[in-house]
Amino acid sequence: MIDLEVRLEEPTSLPDVIALLVEHEGSAKVIAGGTDILVDMKNGDLRPKLLISLARVEGLDAIEVIDDALWIGALVTPNQLVADERLQAWLPALVDAAQCMASYPVRNLATIGGNLCSASPSADLAPSLLVAGAEIVIYKQEGEMRNPLSDFFVDVRRTMLGSAELLTHVVIPKPPPRTGIAYCPFKLREANALAVASSAARLTLEDTGAVSDARVVLGAVAPTPLLAARSSELLVGKKPSSELFAQAAAQASVESKPINDVRGSETHRKALVEVLTRRALEEALHRAQTGGAA
Amino acid sequence: MKVIRITVNGDEIELGVHDAESLQDALRERLGLTGTKKGCSRGVCGACTVLINGEPKNSCLILAARCDGDEITTIEGIARDGELHPLQKAFIHSGAVQCGYCTPGMVMSAYALIQRNPDPSDEEIKQALGGNLCRCTGYTKILDAVRNWNQFEGDFERSPHADDLEAYQTVGKSLPRPDAWDKVSGKAVYTGDIVLPGMLHAKLLHSPIAHGKIVKIDTSEAERIPGVRAVITGADTPDVLYGISPARYDEPVLAKGKVYYVGEPVAAVAAIDERTASRAIGAIKVEYQELEPVLDPVHAMDESAPQLFERYAGNINTLVDHHFGDVEDGLAQADFVMERSFTGNFTNQAPMEPHASVADWKPDLLTIYSSSQIPHYLHYTASYIFDLPLGKIKILRPTVGGGFGAKAQPCILDLVAAVLSKQTGKPVKLVFSREEVFLWHRGRHKQTITMKLGMTKDGRMTALESDIVLDGGAYSSFGVITAYYAGSMLLTLYKIPNYKYLGRRVVTNKPACGAFRGHGTPQPRFALECLINMMCETYDLDPVEVRRINGMEPNYRTVNDLDIGSCEFVQCLDKVVEASGFREKRDRLPVGRGIGLSCGGFVSGAGYAIYRGSVQRHTEKSREPFQKKAIFPHANAYVKISEDGTQAVVFIGAAEIGQGSDTVLCQIAAETLGLPIDRVRIKSDDTDTSPIDLGAYSSRITLMAGNAVKMAGEDVLQKLFPVVAELLDCRADELSAAGGVIFAESDPIKRLDWAEAARMYFNDQSSLIGRGWYKPPEGLGGDYKGAVVGTSPAYSFGALVCEVSVDMQTGKVRLEKFWDFHDCGTPINPMSVHGQVEGAIVMSSGEAIMEGMIFDETGRLVNPNLHEYLLMTIRDAPEIFSGIVDSYEPEGPFGAKEIGEGATVPVIGAVASAIADAIGVWITDLPITPDKILAAIKNDGSPNPTGTKP
Numbered sequence A: 001m002i003d004l005e006v007r008l009e010e011p012t013s014l015p016d017v018i019a020l021l022v023e024h025e026g027s028a029k030v031i032a033g034g035t036d037i038l039v040d041m042k043n044g045d046l047r048p049k050l051l052i053s054l055a056r057v058e059g060l061d062a063i064e065v066i067d068d069a070l071w072i073g074a075l076v077t078p079n080q081l082v083a084d085e086r087l088q089a090w091l092p093a094l095v096d097a098a099q100c101m102a103s104y105p106v107r108n109l110a111t112i113g114g115n116l117c118s119a120s121p122s123a124d125l126a127p128s129l130l131v132a133g134a135e136i137v138i139y140k141q142e143g144e145m146r147n148p149l150s151d152f153f154v155d156v157r158r159t160m161l162g163s164a165e166l167l168t169h170v171v172i173p174k175p176p177p178r179t180g181i182a183y184c185p186f187k188l189r190e191a192n193a194l195a196v197a198s199s200a201a202r203l204t205l206e207d208t209g210a211v212s213d214a215r216v217v218l219g220a221v222a223p224t225p226l227l228a229a230r231s232s233e234l235l236v237g238k239k240p241s242s243e244l245f246a247q248a249a250a251q252a253s254v255e256s257k258p259i260n261d262v263r264g265s266e267t268h269r270k271a272l273v274e275v276l277t278r279r280a281l282e283e284a285l286h287r288a289q290t291g292g293a294a
Numbered sequence B: 001m002k003v004i005r006i007t008v009n010g011d012e013i014e015l016g017v018h019d020a021e022s023l024q025d026a027l028r029e030r031l032g033l034t035g036t037k038k039g040c041s042r043g044v045c046g047a048c049t050v051l052i053n054g055e056p057k058n059s060c061l062i063l064a065a066r067c068d069g070d071e072i073t074t075i076e077g078i079a080r081d082g083e084l085h086p087l088q089k090a091f092i093h094s095g096a097v098q099c100g101y102c103t104p105g106m107v108m109s110a111y112a113l114i115q116r117n118p119d120p121s122d123e124e125i126k127q128a129l130g131g132n133l134c135r136c137t138g139y140t141k142i143l144d145a146v147r148n149w150n151q152f153e154g155d156f157e158r159s160p161h162a163d164d165l166e167a168y169q170t171v172g173k174s175l176p177r178p179d180a181w182d183k184v185s186g187k188a189v190y191t192g193d194i195v196l197p198g199m200l201h202a203k204l205l206h207s208p209i210a211h212g213k214i215v216k217i218d219t220s221e222a223e224r225i226p227g228v229r230a231v232i233t234g235a236d237t238p239d240v241l242y243g244i245s246p247a248r249y250d251e252p253v254l255a256k257g258k259v260y261y262v263g264e265p266v267a268a269v270a271a272i273d274e275r276t277a278s279r280a281i282g283a284i285k286v287e288y289q290e291l292e293p294v295l296d297p298v299h300a301m302d303e304s305a306p307q308l309f310e311r312y313a314g315n316i317n318t319l320v321d322h323h324f325g326d327v328e329d330g331l332a333q334a335d336f337v338m339e340r341s342f343t344g345n346f347t348n349q350a351p352m353e354p355h356a357s358v359a360d361w362k363p364d365l366l367t368i369y370s371s372s373q374i375p376h377y378l379h380y381t382a383s384y385i386f387d388l389p390l391g392k393i394k395i396l397r398p399t400v401g402g403g404f405g406a407k408a409q410p411c412i413l414d415l416v417a418a419v420l421s422k423q424t425g426k427p428v429k430l431v432f433s434r435e436e437v438f439l440w441h442r443g444r445h446k447q448t449i450t451m452k453l454g455m456t457k458d459g460r461m462t463a464l465e466s467d468i469v470l471d472g473g474a475y476s477s478f479g480v481i482t483a484y485y486a487g488s489m490l491l492t493l494y495k496i497p498n499y500k501y502l503g504r505r506v507v508t509n510k511p512a513c514g515a516f517r518g519h520g521t522p523q524p525r526f527a528l529e530c531l532i533n534m535m536c537e538t539y540d541l542d543p544v545e546v547r548r549i550n551g552m553e554p555n556y557r558t559v560n561d562l563d564i565g566s567c568e569f570v571q572c573l574d575k576v577v578e579a580s581g582f583r584e585k586r587d588r589l590p591v592g593r594g595i596g597l598s599c600g601g602f603v604s605g606a607g608y609a610i611y612r613g614s615v616q617r618h619t620e621k622s623r624e625p626f627q628k629k630a631i632f633p634h635a636n637a638y639v640k641i642s643e644d645g646t647q648a649v650v651f652i653g654a655a656e657i658g659q660g661s662d663t664v665l666c667q668i669a670a671e672t673l674g675l676p677i678d679r680v681r682i683k684s685d686d687t688d689t690s691p692i693d694l695g696a697y698s699s700r701i702t703l704m705a706g707n708a709v710k711m712a713g714e715d716v717l718q719k720l721f722p723v724v725a726e727l728l729d730c731r732a733d734e735l736s737a738a739g740g741v742i743f744a745e746s747d748p749i750k751r752l753d754w755a756e757a758a759r760m761y762f763n764d765q766s767s768l769i770g771r772g773w774y775k776p777p778e779g780l781g782g783d784y785k786g787a788v789v790g791t792s793p794a795y796s797f798g799a800l801v802c803e804v805s806v807d808m809q810t811g812k813v814r815l816e817k818f819w820d821f822h823d824c825g826t827p828i829n830p831m832s833v834h835g836q837v838e839g840a841i842v843m844s845s846g847e848a849i850m851e852g853m854i855f856d857e858t859g860r861l862v863n864p865n866l867h868e869y870l871l872m873t874i875r876d877a878p879e880i881f882s883g884i885v886d887s888y889e890p891e892g893p894f895g896a897k898e899i900g901e902g903a904t905v906p907v908i909g910a911v912a913s914a915i916a917d918a919i920g921v922w923i924t925d926l927p928i929t930p931d932k933i934l935a936a937i938k939n940d941g942s943p944n945p946t947g948t949k950p
């Protein structure tokens, strides 16, 4: 039950949103899809006095190609991601991630911006965006700035966004040729379940077939999505093989820092990271070899 | 406030809404569109799904104020000009509707799917419906309905079902439910949908600590909030304890002086709206003196443990110490003896409709609308607590969105709403949030079980010893009976000559546990069935043969004095083994794939009522001493014929809670009266108009209420036939009724239209009303203490095989397929029988692998929501084959007995055994999560059981 004192504003432009945020600093929150913030408010974990809706701000709900990059508006929903053919070709891992989220009706409400800004460690969209080298566009009073997504997450449910800053777009660079990206989450049921652990892997191959670039990012096993740096390094310059993937997966597990909670134990999560990373690497290799990201 | 312009179901409207009001509340409260349901308000259950500009969305996660300009379609907007959409008809005729609480959301999700894709694949259907939880159907028939939705255009041809019986006209036919029409169109009224003029809304304040003294409660600030009409604490409730078994009444209406669990209701507020009531709850200040909580039931019995209640020494609330035959002797005769330990889990019934109550206390009449399985026990309890005669209380039972035992005891909501209504002079509504459903609990006890079984070389069971500690939580609730059931029901499947049972139900500082579908028996049954399978594995015995050799037979008296009547246990076993290919697959499936066999069964109604004599108010003294017979009939019915003779109406108190009892009782009435089904309807929701029926528990309605209805129908014919006989010039005993005609068996020319005959009866003798009742047979059960628990007029039997696959690297279980054969006597409605089996399989296999309430070290429930307490979705549900064996129970109406609870009993054992077969290691503590599976695979070698020879 949400207290009726809470007010709602529906500004139509970014400057208006920012003006409101500045005016009500500390007591206002933006609401995109509302699937996180309303649950928090109903549970009594969050008590803003003002909600500033982004829904009527122009230009945040489209997916566009600009200068060889995909620009995804902050209000794009998981179901929009799933339906987008360019994205299916460009970053199928993000489509998979969007598809495994929540449930069909929630996927019509949730937004990519909200998923990132909530900064829940188990959120599904961050890991594949991180391995793809995505950037975010941040809007504030002083103007717009572009930042790597990898700088964005600070702690559990905390990002680098200041109180009067918005995320407006996620920018996905066109993957280089022979790049494959895959996302493997583990969930306790087939719908409406958060990830117990997840792994996103990216492989870019040279003509020779050796790995020229690799990245492994883990979800739900640390306060923020975690770049398994040594695991990623271990892959670069080598020919892909099951042994190599097994090594990298084991290393990822070592790098993970999971906790015990309702969804799983630390031990189980460590074991999952290894399996999921191996599976993600295999799928990424397959995609890289079959031109999944042409 | 904001004013929005929206289009709702085609109508453009302007609506004023609060800024932070959900669309769900706006639709329900401002527009009266209560077809949009409220199962969680957190986006997880899907019951609130509506279409916004054609796309399904959870209306509980949408702010109405943001919907300006939107086009909204709710369940009320799908039918056109009174004609249901084919999808809605498909739900009705496929049996996809039980309690109906998930149905509006389910239909909306499916409707949106078929708009985008008129011919969806199974996978696409499951994707689309993954966010809609159903606790009743097991999703099987919902999948069927959506698959075949376009076969229900216009006046489609209804085809008979494979299991329909030829022998009767109405009984044995898979007829659609009479209440389904309302449920698919959003018209069914549940308690939470009720609005009475001047009604107030109430909220409860819960204890934040598990154990402590209430030092002080300050309600002054809450009382000062504008709009608050009453604030009550324990001091404002009657000074009387209540419960289920009169011998263990131990629960106050609101906590008095002490709190025993996190979530225990401490105070309540009635106010002009829910939000004001919530705010006032937040303003109540309670000072507690914390006491050390008792959380572990085994340690609770230690001398050093704090004593929670003076009357339960050693914190033992119920002690059962039974010994039948001679177990030591039996074990000595055994060639093989194995002893193993098993642990169950706390599971919650989680009916999709949270409990709700509306009370209206007027000077001369207390009316309670309750989402209840047991209107009569609520009637009784209200009389007892409020010191009012039964006649001054009326219980109404609106549509109930599932119960499974959660609503089998008078709920705090009913009692508190009544107190608040008395204080304010206004009707008061009180509805649980999903969190409160978990905190109130009354679900499955967590049992810690050690079992020892002896067998001869040829597989004959010689002795069974069982030691069970039941974690009961704070109060007794149903727990005394649970503790007895956990012991007595083990003996109904196998002829075990020697049996010892030590049962200890222990009080702890957790929510009280109660009766959950299968009451007390699923966990011990899981233990025994696994133990049998373990022994077969270790000693190279055939698990099918072992079960056949010991299998129950008709007309057998068990060693604990239960009288088994009809019994087709072995038939169930043989059929399920054949259908599943169990023999071929056992031990031969590859690693990661497994098959498991387990059996089960249940009572068809408890042999004795929970209280013995007449209804008592707490100020009255003597209780009637125990006698080995039913003091009063457990089920009573009238059948009234309309004055024009065209319609029969059955009046009975049997609670339809989604299980389909109204349908079955109408079929029994129609068959008895010789009328087509569309000329029979039922009124089962009002204690003023219907005589007592004890309610929906212990799987009793089909047999007991069915017998009462049958007798009432026969009474109608007995009154009617003499009138007809005179007219047709024949003897009354020559007459029969069928298909709306009364005729002489010997002379087909002698016939009279049923309605015409009834009309003539009315003209001469006034209303044509039949009366019927059912009392269980006298003398059921033995003479020892507790012998009554487990007695029943009839028992059901079943055998189940399940096949699973396990991801050996992650531990994830996929339930592939189930085969179930049941002996439920004559299936009055085969489609309903299968619906019960499918629902039971999905519910109980969820208990086996993913459900469990988790408490932290302070006694706080960590996962009181549907996002972290995991019910299976349609995407997790297995494929199910459900079969019914030929059987006839002489004590039941047309040979019928139960299915609803018995179907759950074999499930956990089958799942656990299949997982063991898949991974090569036994896991014996529930739920069998991926975490435990992976750990067990890693440690393989040690936990594999080996038996000992005495």
Ligand SMILES: Cc1cc2nc3c(=O)[nH]c(=O)nc-3n(C[C@H](O)[C@H](O)[C@H](O)COP(=O)(O)OP(=O)(O)OC[C@H]3O[C@@H](n4cnc5c(N)ncnc54)[C@H](O)[C@@H]3O)c2cc1C
Residues within 6 Å of the ligand: A029, A030, A031, A032, A033, A034, A035, A036, A037, A038, A039, A054, A074, A100, A101, A102, A103, A106, A109, A110, A111, A112, A113, A114, A115, A116, A117, A118, A122, A123, A124, A125, A161, A165, A166, A167, A168, A192, A193, A194, A195, B042, B043, B044, B867
């Ligand atoms: C039943 C259910 C199941 C779920 N399952 C999953 C799942 O499987 N996987 C998963 O990852 N998540 C899941 N979620 C969580 C949630 O749906 C997602 O995180 C979603 O993407 C959040 O988006 P939103 O637009 O609804 O966020 P909102 O609730 O609107 O906002 C979330 C937070 O982000 C801030 N915010 C939103 N947009 C911006 C912006 N553009 N700039 C700055 N701040 C912003 C808000 O102020 C708020 O603090 C589930 C939620 C529910 C209710």
Ligand code: FES
Residues within 6 Å of the ligand: B037, B038, B039, B040, B041, B042, B043, B044, B045, B046, B047, B048, B049, B058, B059, B060, B061
């Ligand atoms: S009530 Fe909205 S999803 Fe449960």
Ligand code: FES
Residues within 6 Å of the ligand: B096, B097, B098, B099, B100, B101, B102, B103, B133, B134, B135, B136, B137, B352, B401, B402, B658
């Ligand atoms: S019919 Fe689905 S919850 Fe009852």
